[in-house]
């Protein structure tokens with residue numbers, strides 16, 4: 001592999017992302033905002049991401065190495081490409097933590113004539129050990145927090161033991177935190193609950209949040225006007241500077257000035273856009289549970305029945321499971337396609353941001369992944385939340401009680417959802433005074449998101465400050481932590497612009 005990716009130029013930033021699409025794309029979009037301000041950017045992630053990008057036939061080989069001018073670099077997570085990472089999540093995270101640091105370090109040596117040319121490494125939360133690689137080369141490190149700032153605040157307080165959280169002896173306690181509504185156990189991220197089955201995540205987050213001084217800057221994929229109370233609540237602890245939403249520029253009205261940078265790991269079925277165009281305005285229920293969640297057969301059935309009974313046009317993304325199981329998880333009930341052929345469309349993967357901004361789409365039944373939520377906020381449509389794990393329960397709480405742009409499907413006692421409840425939620429967000437109010441609030445948030453990213457908006461200002469600081473940092477060789485004071489300054493500026 002040729003050396004010197006940096007071609008002798010100064011002002012480089014290396015972004016390092018976990019291999020998921022929903023982790024890489026916000027990083028790439030941050031990269032694009034940085035290049036717009038004169039910084040050279042590359043992104044490193046693991047080989048499995050390259051494999052998935054190449055497998056998605058919509059992406060040619062060149063696009064697996066260069067995305068909108070941002071070079072992609074790959075290192076090994078220590079596992080073979082056909083290893084079932086999803087089923088063996090803890091082993092996967094373990095292997096990544098064990099092999100990632102030395103492989104990333106070798107990648108830096110191989111690709112940069114001198115690591116000193118790197119102004120900074122920017123990591124995301126699932127690869128926190130990047131800060132140790134940065135320290136090895138004496139490069140400052142920043143983190144892009146890719147979930148709501150609320151999650152950052154919850155994890156910070158939980159893992160630094162600043163507030164009480166549910167335990168095995170008190171599993172039902174209500175959690176009270178500054179800047180957030182009271183949270184019951186179904187509103188908390190699954191990784192802080194005593195029954196969480198994935199031990200690797202509490203371990204990873206505990207190490208991350210107890211060693212935050214390794215990060216000179218914490219940036220957030222959110223915007224101040226969306227989460228001001230919880231962002232303010234972190235100012236005295238370890239501030240987070242919102243620089244988002246990091247969604248395609250078309251959703252923000254920025255497509256004239258900014259090219260999108262993103263990768264696809266699955267090929268979109270574009271026929272659904274033609275189908276949407278034939279539907280009446282504001283009539284279609286869009287349903288998707290993202291790239292990872294596979295719903296049990298019973299829940300697939302409940303959604304199918306609700307969609308049939310709601311008698312409204314629908315577009316449902318049913319992504320075939322990567323490792324199918326014999327219990328029918330993630331599969332449509334028999335006969336459903338035939339029964340609903342005149343009512344709706346089912347696709348394996350949709351061009352989601354084009355779908356959400358299509359005038360025919362009325363609402364979105366979602367698992368509440370943060371990327372999907374930001375895309376929906378920027379499209380100004382209401383949501384129906386059916387969260388599964390990780391940040392999603394808290395994201396659902398934010399949708400209903402903080403952003404006030406949607407409703408949540410309440411689970412039955414057995415943990416499943418009933419088709420009647422889903423159908424009722426669809427009606428609530430489609431017709432009547434509540435639907436009207438939700439739509440109004442959603443449209444107002446969309447407008448605020450656009451203002452935040454425009455020149456001089458709160459997020460744009462935070463990016464400008466960040467670039468100013470990483471460049472002046474390298475000139476002055478100043479190693480003092482930047483995270484506290486400057487973030488306060490940034491936040492003050494942002495507050496003045498509150499809309």
Ligand SMILES: O=c1ccn([C@@H]2O[C@H](COP(=O)(O)OP(=O)(O)O)[C@@H](O)[C@H]2O)c(=O)[nH]1
Nearest residue numbers: 022290291292317349350352369370371372
């Ligand atoms: O049919 C689909 C479903 C999802 N997505 C995209 O996949 C990402 C999903 O990220 P999110 O954080 O919402 O959930 P995850 O898939 O990571 O659980 C979002 O950018 C969606 O626009 C898509 O393009 N087509």
Ligand SMILES: O=C(O[C@@H]1O[C@H](CO)[C@@H](O)[C@H](O)[C@H]1O)c1cc(O)c(O)c(O)c1
Nearest residue numbers: 020022146147368369370371390391392
């Ligand atoms: O966390 C994983 O993916 C998603 O990331 C989003 C941004 O953090 C989040 O909002 C959403 O709820 C998550 O589903 C993820 C992805 C993956 O491929 C994997 O192997 C994981 O262990 C987690």
